[in-house]
Amino acid sequence: MAIDPIEMDSGISAPELENNNTVQITGEDKQRIYYPWRFSLIIKLQEKKILHQVLKRKITDLWKPSEAFPLIDLGEGYYTVKFNKEENMAIALQKGPWFIFGAFLSVQRWEPNFVPSRAIQTLTAIWVRLPELPIEFYDDKILAKVGNKIGRLLKVDTCTSAALRGRYARICVELPLNKQVKSFVWIGSHKQQILYECEKLLCLNCGYLGHSSSKCLKTNTQIKAHFIKQKEDLKQKTQKHNIQEELGKVIQKDLLKPTVEDTSSED
Numbered sequence: 001m002a003i004d005p006i007e008m009d010s011g012i013s014a015p016e017l018e019n020n021n022t023v024q025i026t027g028e029d030k031q032r033i034y035y036p037w038r039f040s041l042i043i044k045l046q047e048k049k050i051l052h053q054v055l056k057r058k059i060t061d062l063w064k065p066s067e068a069f070p071l072i073d074l075g076e077g078y079y080t081v082k083f084n085k086e087e088n089m090a091i092a093l094q095k096g097p098w099f100i101f102g103a104f105l106s107v108q109r110w111e112p113n114f115v116p117s118r119a120i121q122t123l124t125a126i127w128v129r130l131p132e133l134p135i136e137f138y139d140d141k142i143l144a145k146v147g148n149k150i151g152r153l154l155k156v157d158t159c160t161s162a163a164l165r166g167r168y169a170r171i172c173v174e175l176p177l178n179k180q181v182k183s184f185v186w187i188g189s190h191k192q193q194i195l196y197e198c199e200k201l202l203c204l205n206c207g208y209l210g211h212s213s214s215k216c217l218k219t220n221t222q223i224k225a226h227f228i229k230q231k232e233d234l235k236q237k238t239q240k241h242n243i244q245e246e247l248g249k250v251i252q253k254d255l256l257k258p259t260v261e262d263t264s265s266e267d
């Protein structure tokens with residue numbers, strides 16, 4: 001599933017009274033000025049400051065982009081990575097989480113009107129899983145709706161869109177770091193658990209993304225118990241999934257070579 005284009009209008013317009021001071025940005029202007037940034041990213045290394053050229057070298061090592069790119073310092077620790085190829089943006093968003101010298105690198109899509117000193121939320125892309133999702137919900141539109149309920153949808157893992165494979169769906173979403181994550185959503189009348197694929201990033205103490213439990217300043221035993229249980233569940237389900245994948249391969253192999261093997265070994 002391709003990544004949706006940037007929303008071209010935030011819906012926010014300057015107050016009526018200030019019209020005398022307002023440079024009107026038309027839809028046509030927006031098309032033109034946003035277009036070069038459509039595959040760009042806004043990144044921030046959390047809780048660590050490093051030199052511009054070090055950061056650039058590190059992200060080049062991590063992402064191995066197929067093009068040269070400028071890394072633009074926005075201030076307040078934020079940088080814009082200007083890619084011209086969608087594939088390079090997709091790798092940075094979807095293959096994370098990323099760490100540089102042990103610090104978490106938040107990665108979000110470029111957005112218009114971004115002012116670092118006024119950024120109230122640092123967003124980052126994260127993968128979530130939906131364990132034991134009832135089979136009828138393995139539908140791109142439903143999964144997209146679920147993704148947008150959890151955060152802002154970036155991608156639905158296409159191999160799980162096929163209802164026959166795997167026991168969970170994976171969705172890549174953008175989420176704020178300074179907010180508690182949702183542990184479940186309702187899909188109609190079905191209560192769906194959400195598992196976060198980011199052990200080093202999701203604090204089991206407070207349920208916030210962006211720091212590990214050992215660096216947590218809060219203590220919430222109820223949440224802690226909840227997320228520890230989820231982590232255990234995830235481990236078990238991952239194991240089950242891997243076993244199923246292996247079984248799938250065996251079955252495929254058998255189909256390819258139906259006459260060679262002795263047929264009594266499995267049922």
Ligand SMILES: [Zn+2]
Nearest residue numbers: 203205206216
């Ligand atoms: Zn915490």
